[in-house]
Amino acid sequence: MSVQLDVSLAARADVDAAAGWYDGQSFGLGDTFRDRVDETFAAIAQTPGRFGPGPSVSMILFERSRMAVVGRERFAPPLAE
Numbered sequence: 001m002s003v004q005l006d007v008s009l010a011a012r013a014d015v016d017a018a019a020g021w022y023d024g025q026s027f028g029l030g031d032t033f034r035d036r037v038d039e040t041f042a043a044i045a046q047t048p049g050r051f052g053p054g055p056s057v058s059m060i061l062f063e064r065s066r067m068a069v070v071g072r073e074r075f076a077p078p079l080a081e
Helices: 009-025 029-046
Strands: none
Touching: 009 029
């Protein structure tokens, strides 16, 4: 059952800020991050029951809110040797 996601302006601003930071670490990494976020949003919309509410979600929003981790390992900058 697919649903429409309601992503807040604050969440969108957080994604934009994070993408900017990743671009500062390595050119193009911010675009990759945005792609992974979009893929995660699509997965949540397609199967929302697969994702549970986040730990800071109030009980009022419990049924509507979902939390997913975007694979961070793909975005970690290489370690300096």
